[in-house]
Amino acid sequence: MLRMSRNLNYAKPWAVTTQRELILDILQEAGAHIDAKEVYRRANERDPRISIATVYRSLRLFKETGLIDERRLGQMRCCYEIKRRGEHHHLICRGCGRIVEVEGPLIQQLVMQLQRENRFHVTKAELCLEGYCEACEENQR
Amino acid sequence: MLRMSRNLNYAKPWAVTTQRELILDILQEAGAHIDAKEVYRRANERDPRISIATVYRSLRLFKETGLIDERRLGQMRCCYEIKRRGEHHHLICRGCGRIVEVEGPLIQQLVMQLQRENRFHVTKAELCLEGYCEACEENQR
DNA sequence: ATAGGTGCAAATGGTTTGCGAAAAC
DNA sequence: GTTTTCGCAAACCATTTGCACCTAT
Numbered sequence: 001m002l003r004m005s006r007n008l009n010y011a012k013p014w015a016v017t018t019q020r021e022l023i024l025d026i027l028q029e030a031g032a033h034i035d036a037k038e039v040y041r042r043a044n045e046r047d048p049r050i051s052i053a054t055v056y057r058s059l060r061l062f063k064e065t066g067l068i069d070e071r072r073l074g075q076m077r078c079c080y081e082i083k084r085r086g087e088h089h090h091l092i093c094r095g096c097g098r099i100v101e102v103e104g105p106l107i108q109q110l111v112m113q114l115q116r117e118n119r120f121h122v123t124k125a126e127l128c129l130e131g132y133c134e135a136c137e138e139n140q141r
Numbered sequence: 142m143l144r145m146s147r148n149l150n151y152a153k154p155w156a157v158t159t160q161r162e163l164i165l166d167i168l169q170e171a172g173a174h175i176d177a178k179e180v181y182r183r184a185n186e187r188d189p190r191i192s193i194a195t196v197y198r199s200l201r202l203f204k205e206t207g208l209i210d211e212r213r214l215g216q217m218r219c220c221y222e223i224k225r226r227g228e229h230h231h232l233i234c235r236g237c238g239r240i241v242e243v244e245g246p247l248i249q250q251l252v253m254q255l256q257r258e259n260r261f262h263v264t265k266a267e268l269c270l271e272g273y274c275e276a277c278e279e280n281q282r
Numbered sequence: 283a284t285a286g287g288t289g290c291a292a293a294t295g296g297t298t299t300g301c302g303a304a305a306a307c
Numbered sequence: 308g309t310t311t312t313c314g315c316a317a318a319c320c321a322t323t324t325g326c327a328c329c330t331a332t
Contacts, residue, residue, distance in 0.1 A: 012286090014286085014287090015286075015287075015331080015332095017286095017287065017288085017330090017331095019287080019288075020287090036321080036322080037321080049288090049289075050288090050289085051288065051289045051290070052289095052321095052322090053288080053289070053290080053291095053322090053323075053324085054287080054288060054289075056321090056322060056323070057287085057288085057323090060322095060323095072213055078321090091255065091259060091261055091263070093261070094264070100259055100261070102255050102258070102259060106247075106250075106251050106254065107251065109247075110247050110248065110251055110268075111270065113247065114232065114243050114270065115272075117243070118232055118241055118243060118274075119274065119275045120232055120234070120241070120270070120272045120273065120274055120275070121272045121273045121278050122232070122270050122271070122272035123235070123271055123272045123273070124270070124271040124272070125268070125269075125270050125271075126268070126269045126270075127251075127266070127267070127268045127269075128266075128267045128268075128269070129252065129255065129261070129263050129265070129266050129267075130263070130264055130265040130266075131256075131261045131262045131263035131264045131265065132261065132262045132264070133259075133260065133261055134260045134261070137262050153311090155311085155312090156305090156306060156307080156311070156312075158305080158306080158311095158312065158313085160312085160313075161312090177296080177297080178296080190313095190314075191313090191314085192313070192314045192315065193296095193297090193314095194297090194298075194299085194313080194314070194315080194316095195312080195313060195314075197296090197297060197298070198298090198312085198313090201298095219296090
């Protein structure tokens with residue numbers, strides 16, 4: 001188990017406890033797009049004593065230290081994912097709920113341009129697309 | 142006062158009651174980016190008997206009939222605005238909360254391209270940018 | 283011994299719902 | 308006279324917080 005404490009953006013160092021490690025593992029395994037409730041569900045499977053409060057506290061901590069990203073997909077769900085290299089965005093199917101990740105230089109360029117045009121320093125860019133995938137589009141009729 | 146009932150995407154026609162009219166007026170006057178709480182606050186000023194439930198029910202109705210758009214800005218706030226011509230997106234300042242609207246052909250193009258590449262029929266595209274405006278960027282130090 | 287982390291239960295805040303009364307058709 | 312809408316209060320759900328206990332320095 002990791003023993004050291006870390007210091008990123010966060011003011012104070014923090015300990016990697018067994019609970020936090022478990023939650024990190026779950027986020028790692030999930031890869032992407034997992035919400036708090038599901039994190040709790042899976043954590044609870046492996047450690048029935050863990051509390052939902054701990055899950056929320058950990059997610060907040062990880063978010064603040066920059067370990068994970070928080071995103072909003074679809075209607076209202078709030079999802080978390082381990083931070084990765086390379087911006088990517090999401091396309092969510094209203095039919096089957098499938099989530100497709102998209103990336104590419106155009107998004108970056110677009111953000112850069114908007115930044116310049118509006119004299120803004122952009123710290124977070126989120127493009128969220130909803131629609132229907134090929135299969136669901138056909139089923140619609 | 143409008144008296145007719147309307148029929149857009151929504152299955153059943155619905156009446157334009159005084160409450161709904163009031164809420165529509167408020168949305169109209171606000172122009173954009175107003176959340177449920179603020180709609181209620183203003184509605185309550187003019188008609189102290191109106192209930193928050195009516196506000197939520199009306200917002201949902203308007204959204205479903207396509208009269209207004211629901212968007213998520215910044216952290217978690219859910220905002221509403223009368224539907225307008227021309228896509229536009231939002232840039233929100235984490236410092237002062239100011240919201241800048243941006244538009245332009247590049248966003249459209251980007252969405253079109255992603256649509257093609259992923260064989261998706263996109264029904265809703267939302268680009269949400271967070272950052273710091275010029276003034277707040279300087280104040281930061 | 284002290285600071286930080288956890289579990290529990292209660293609090294919070296935003297949104298929705300059940301229901302009887304009122305209004306619209 | 309039916310159907311829809313409203314106001315109210317209660318319910319709901321996700322998230323946060325206060326607090327006593329626990330754990331690792």
